[in-house]
Amino acid sequence: MNAKHRQMIDAIPKLRRFAYALTGAPGDADDLVQETIEKALRRLSTYKEGSAMQSWLFKIMQNTFIDSQRARQRRPEHVSIDETGATFADMKQGASEDAVFLKQVRTAISGLPEGQRIVVAHVLIAGHTYKEAAELLDLPVGTVMSRLNRARRTLQTQLLGGENSYV
Amino acid sequence: MSDNRNYHDLVEAFVDGELSEDQQTEFENAVATHPDLAASVEFYRRLKKSAGEAISEIDGEPMSPGLEQTIERLRQARPGWREAVGTWWQTFPSPVQGAALASILTVLALVVSLWVRSESAGDAPLLLAGIDVSEAIETLTDDQADGEIRIARSYVGDGSFCRLVLVGGESGAAGLVCWSDAAGAWTITSEEAPLRAEGYVTAGSAASPRLIDALDGLRPSSPEETEAFLVRFDDRSTD
Numbered sequence: 001m002n003a004k005h006r007q008m009i010d011a012i013p014k015l016r017r018f019a020y021a022l023t024g025a026p027g028d029a030d031d032l033v034q035e036t037i038e039k040a041l042r043r044l045s046t047y048k049e050g051s052a053m054q055s056w057l058f059k060i061m062q063n064t065f066i067d068s069q070r071a072r073q074r075r076p077e078h079v080s081i082d083e084t085g086a087t088f089a090d091m092k093q094g095a096s097e098d099a100v101f102l103k104q105v106r107t108a109i110s111g112l113p114e115g116q117r118i119v120v121a122h123v124l125i126a127g128h129t130y131k132e133a134a135e136l137l138d139l140p141v142g143t144v145m146s147r148l149n150r151a152r153r154t155l156q157t158q159l160l161g162g163e164n165s166y167v
Numbered sequence: 168m169s170d171n172r173n174y175h176d177l178v179e180a181f182v183d184g185e186l187s188e189d190q191q192t193e194f195e196n197a198v199a200t201h202p203d204l205a206a207s208v209e210f211y212r213r214l215k216k217s218a219g220e221a222i223s224e225i226d227g228e229p230m231s232p233g234l235e236q237t238i239e240r241l242r243q244a245r246p247g248w249r250e251a252v253g254t255w256w257q258t259f260p261s262p263v264q265g266a267a268l269a270s271i272l273t274v275l276a277l278v279v280s281l282w283v284r285s286e287s288a289g290d291a292p293l294l295l296a297g298i299d300v301s302e303a304i305e306t307l308t309d310d311q312a313d314g315e316i317r318i319a320r321s322y323v324g325d326g327s328f329c330r331l332v333l334v335g336g337e338s339g340a341a342g343l344v345c346w347s348d349a350a351g352a353w354t355i356t357s358e359e360a361p362l363r364a365e366g367y368v369t370a371g372s373a374a375s376p377r378l379i380d381a382l383d384g385l386r387p388s389s390p391e392e393t394e395a396f397l398v399r400f401d402d403r404s405t406d
Contacts, residue, residue, distance in 0.1 A: 005241040012238065013226060020225040021218075030231035037237050042401035046306045063308060067390045102221040109218060123183060124218040130185055138312060149179060155214060 004044060007053040008037055014126060015057060021121035022065045024110025032068075036061040058126065059136050062118055069114055101159075108158040116151035119144055174204050182211040293353055296340035300332050304344055304353060305400035309393055315339065321393045322385035328396050329356065329385055343381045346396075357381035 015036060019029035039060050040047075047056055109120060122133035123144070130148075134141040174197045180186050181194050198205045230238070292299040303316040311318055319331040319341075329345040342358040388396070 002241075002244050005244045009238060009241050016225050016230075017222050021222045026225050026228045027231060029225060030234040034231070034234045034237045037234075037241070041241075042398060043306060046302070063311065067308065067394070071390045102217060102224070105214075105217045105221040106224070109221070120218065124215050125222050130183070145179075152179065152211065152214065155218075156210070159214070 004047065004053065008040060008057065011054045011057050012037075014054065015061060018058060018061060018121050018126050019065075021109060021125045022062075022117060024106065032061060032065060035064055039064060055132070055136060058122075058128075062122075062136065065118070066114070104159060105155070108155050111158070112151050112154060116147045116154070119147040120151045123148055174198075174201065175207060178204070178207045178211055182208060182215055293344060293355060295332055295334045295342040295344070295355065295358060298334045298339075300334065300342075300344065301353070304330055304332065305397065308397065309388075309390070321388035321396070322382060323388045323392055324385040327385075328388070329382075 012033060015033045016029055019032040019036075020026060023029045023032055036057060040057055043060070047053070109117060112120060118137065119133060122128040122136065123130065128136070130141050130144050133139075134144045137144065174194060177186065177190070177194055181191065186194060198208055293301045293304065298315055300316055303313050303318065307313055307316070307318045309318055309320055315335050317333045319333050322329040322331070322343075324345075326348045327345050329343050332342050332344055334340055334342070340358060343356045344353055345356045346353050
C-alpha cells in the first residue's frame, strides 16, 4: 500500500467525525468522506511532501462541503429541537437522559449556520487550535473566535431553553 | 484582569487551552474565588465534552458501501514508484550489485525525464507578474488560494474556460487566463495591476475596461462546471 494511501486510511475516523459535525447525518457524512478521499486521490500530485496529510484532507473536506452547500439551496439555518421530537421519541424507547442530551447537542450543532458549524467542527470536534482552524479556513483568528463564541451562545440557548445563567 | 467581566471573556479560551501559562494560572485563581465564573467554565467544559461525545457516535455506525469501496481501493493501491525503488534494490543477493543497478536506473530515469520535459516545452510556465500560475490554474477551486496565488472566479465561454487569477496580494496583479479546447493550451488574455480584488470578481465598476472586454461573451462558471473542468486536469496529472 502507498504510504499516502495509508495516511488517508488512518485519517478516516477523524474525517468521519468532522463530516458528521458538518452534515448532521451519518449517511451524508460518509458521502462527504468518500468524496473527499476521491478528490484527494485525484489531486495527490498537488500534495506537498512532508506537510500534514490530515490538515490537507480536512481542508479538502471543508471546501467540498462549502461548495456543496453553495450549490444547493441551504437548509434552514436553525432547527428547533422541539421540531425534531427527539426527546419524546427517545424517552419512549427508554433512552438514557445522557443519550437524549447528546442527541439534542447533535441537533443543535447541525442547526448552526454553516460558518459557525465549520468552526465548531474544527475546534470542538477535530481539536484544532484557533490558529490551525484559521489557517485551514483562510480566516483571521479573531473571526474564528467570534464565530465560535456565537456558536456557543446559540448552543447554550438551544440546550438550556433560553436560559442565560452562565454567561 | 482584575475585573470579573474580563475573566468571563476568557472562559472559552481557557476551556480551549488557548491561554498562556501565566494567564491560565491567573484565571484558575479567579475561578477559585468566583462561583459564577466556575459555573461558566463548567458549562463550557460540559458543552465541549458533550459535542465530542455526540459526534463520535458515528464511530459505531457502519460505513456506507461507497466509502467501504473507496477504502478498499486505497488498501489495494500499489506503492508509488518512489517507494518501490526505495527498498527494491535491497532484495539483490549482493547489496553492492543492487545499489549499482539502482544508481544506473536512477541516472537513466533522470535523462528520460529531462528529455520528456524538453519535448513538452510547449507547456511553458504561465507567468503572471513573474509568478508561475500553471499549476494553480489546474488545481485550485474558485476562491481558493495557494501562497501568493488566488483563483477569484471561473468563467465559461464557447469552447473556452477562463479563470481570474490574483497574484501577490493587493500590490500584485490580476490576470484572466483562458483554456481553449481548440488550441489545447492556456493563454493569458488580460493582465494588469489590480485595483480592487472584489471589483475583478464581480467585473463591476472597479474593473478596468480591458478586463471587462476580456470577459465579454463569458459567463460565471457554476461550482459543478469548475469541478468537472478541474477533474480533467486531475485525471491527466494523477500519479
